[in-house]
Amino acid sequence: MMVAITQPRRVAAITVATRVAEEMGVEVGQEVGYSIRFEDCTSPSTQLKYMTDGMLLREALLDPLLSRYSLVVIDEAHERTIHTDVLFGLLKGVQKRRQAASTATKSSKKKAATTGVALKDLQNLLTTSKTPLEKKNSALKLVVMSATLDTKGFCEYFNGAEAVYVQGRQFPxxxxxxxxxxxxxxxxxxxxxxxxxxxxxxxxxxxxxxxxxxxxxxxxxxxxxxxxxxxxxxxxxxxxxxxxxxxxxxxxxxxxxxxxxxxxxxxxxxxxxxxxxxxxxxxxxxxxxxxxxxxxxxxxxxxxxxxxxxxxxxxxxxxxxxxxxxxxxxxxxxxxxxxxxxxxxPEIKRCNLANVVLQLKAFGIDDVLGFDFMDKPSRIAIVKSLEHLYSLGALTDEGKLSDPIGTRMARFPLEPMYAKAMLISCEMGCSEEMLATVSMMSVDSVFYAPRDKLQEANNARNRFISADGDHITLINVLRHYIQEAEEAGAGAGAGEAEDTSSNSNSNENKKVFKRIRSWCTANFINARSLKRAVDIQKQIRGYVEGMGLTIISCGDDMLSFRRCLAASFFLNAARRQLDGTYRALASGQSVAIHPSSVLFGQKPDCVVFNELVRTNRSYIRNITRVDSLWLPELAPHYYAAQALNTPCQS
DNA sequence: GAGCACTGC
CATH class of the missing domain: 3.40.50.300 (P-loop containing nucleotide triphosphate hydrolases)
Incomplete structure (x- = not known):
């Protein structure tokens, strides 16, 4: 059985794994490895596995008892990331269930959770626990490492676990x-x-x-x-x-x-x-x-x-x-x-919980309001997320995860609304375009506009612009990028240009990478963001195909694609008012088109958007023009037909 | 005609 050590960040997982492997005199990926999104550096001999907290959550979805692990170490717990907080509650449940399973055969039990443990104590835990843990369903040990001053809260939450203090190394x-x-x-x-x-x-x-x-x-x-x-x-x-x-x-x-x-x-x-x-x-x-x-x-x-x-x-x-x-x-x-x-x-009290609630439902936790959070989000935040998921069809009338929609949505590493969009697009014949869209929506803006070169940057963006809006504009960027990467690499995929494992063609790859980078610079594109979007695209494509669905392109039929956007993002629709401002249909609040949108100044009658940012005003970003009649047609459960079929005065 | 801290699957 293995030991999992979680970190809130990818780089931390890599660097700590590398350091520990070095100190143990082994190669990273052998006895000591790491696992992060897009990169699994482990092998059958891996015993110490460093990973991001989000990655352990993903694993728990497939193996709810985390049966491959005898010990889980949550590091940097004081940061209280949303993933750490969800893991806390889940791990407590896993401990209980595995404890019950193991006490059926063994009677004496040790306290399982410890806060703040030094490395040597950790090694003791590892060695002493080896023998009994060979058995299936043995108890799960849990170590929480935190730099917090208030250990009381952690100890209480983990059933009176013992705290061990470690002196940090720090100059005055x-x-x-x-x-x-x-x-x-x-x-x-x-x-x-x-x-x-x-x-x-x-x-x-x-x-x-x-x-x-x-x-x-x-x-x-x-x-x-x-x-x-x-x-x-x-x-x-x-x-x-x-x-x-x-x-x-x-x-x-x-x-x-x-x-x-x-x-x-x-x-x-x-x-x-x-x-x-x-x-x-x-x-x-x-x-x-x-x-x-x-x-x-x-x-x-x-x-x-x-x-x-x-x-x-x-x-x-x-x-x-x-x-x-x-x-x-x-x-x-x-x-x-x-x-x-x-x-x-903690982050969990400061954000939208739609994804968290969907994940909990996927773990079979139906009573999300009763979930054992260390810090409970407000009731209204949870109820809001339940309503959101219900509108998307992820939940049944009884509040259980629907099948296949809800179960499929939970499997995607995407916001629930984007996950649903992928599923809808497979039925509407434009999944290739939606795949590009959700990938681009999942990363920071790819348009890099330094203040001193704003005009040049805008001119560069004009090459990709679609009059229908930002989503198709972003698809155009991704299409051009992949085309450029393919031409440069003569067959090498865009995503692999940077990280090839074989050295024989590394010079070739360097050339490819250089060409892609200069294409990005010339077009005022943030190469890091776009590379990430390509990685995500590849990963999501795998998930879709894994579900037995097919990725099909609608070609130039952007009307179909825009209808699909309306069907997917109906919760984020806005309509122009007489005074030229927009009204978000779900919340009724007044919003304006963000000046960074290609539709800024275009005065479309009805739009769907992906983001609402509040600064001095409420701005909507990433927008596509749609026909207001499509909303009651494609989302009849949400929009009563009569509410929208009056044309907007313009 | 404005501005988006930072992570993560």
């Missing part, structure tokens, strides 16, 4: 607060940066900001001020980093600054946990973060700038003490720090 970081609250934190950050630069010993600065726009404007300000520095003062090198930045530019943060130059990194939360930048001695923390918020009543998700939690503030300051002692400047008062929340609200 001196914390400074402001004496009075700052009226303008950006101005304060600017001043603090130069104060450090002029008064402190060498070492790079990490400044946390809330988003791309803030980073871009701070970059301009810092560069402008730095150009006025006296020539006697060391130079200041400003480097931005955020997730949407193309990877070539992201790499700049890892290059050491030239001698006599101090690097200042302007980062979003990406530098808090996802990546570690060497050379940081100073951290500037304005104490704010842009976080996802969810209003279960309206079902609208939004991004809002909110104060960080104490745990986040500590995580940020820790970034100054990874290689040597450092300093952290918090741009708020100590009193304000004391008033911050202890920890960030």
């Amino acid at each position: 970081v001196e914390i400074f607060y402001t004496f009075t609250p700052e009226a303008d934190y950006l101005d304060a950050a600017l001043l603090t940066t130069f104060q450090i630069h002029l008064e402190e010993i060498p070492g790079d600065i990490l400044l946390f900001l809330t988003g791309q726009e803030e980073i871009e404007s701070m970059e301009r300000l810092l560069k402008e001020r730095a150009s006025h520095l006296s020539p006697k003062v060391p130079k200041l090198l400003v480097v931005p980093i955020y997730a949407a930045l193309p990877s070539e530019q992201q790499m700049r943060v890892f290059q050491p600054a030239p001698d006599g130059t101090r690097k200042v990194i302007l980062a979003t939360n990406i530098a808090e946990t996802s990546l570690t930048i060497p050379g940081i001695r100073y951290v500037i923390d304005p104490g704010l973060v842009k976080a996802r918020a969810y209003n279960p009543r309206t079902g609208v998700e939004s991004l809002e700038v909110v104060p960080v939690s104490k745990a986040q503030a500590r995580q940020r300051s820790g970034r100054a003490g990874r290689e040597r002692p450092g300093k952290c400047f918090r741009l708020y008062t100590e009193d304000l720090y004391r008033k911050l929340e202890d920890s960030t609200v």
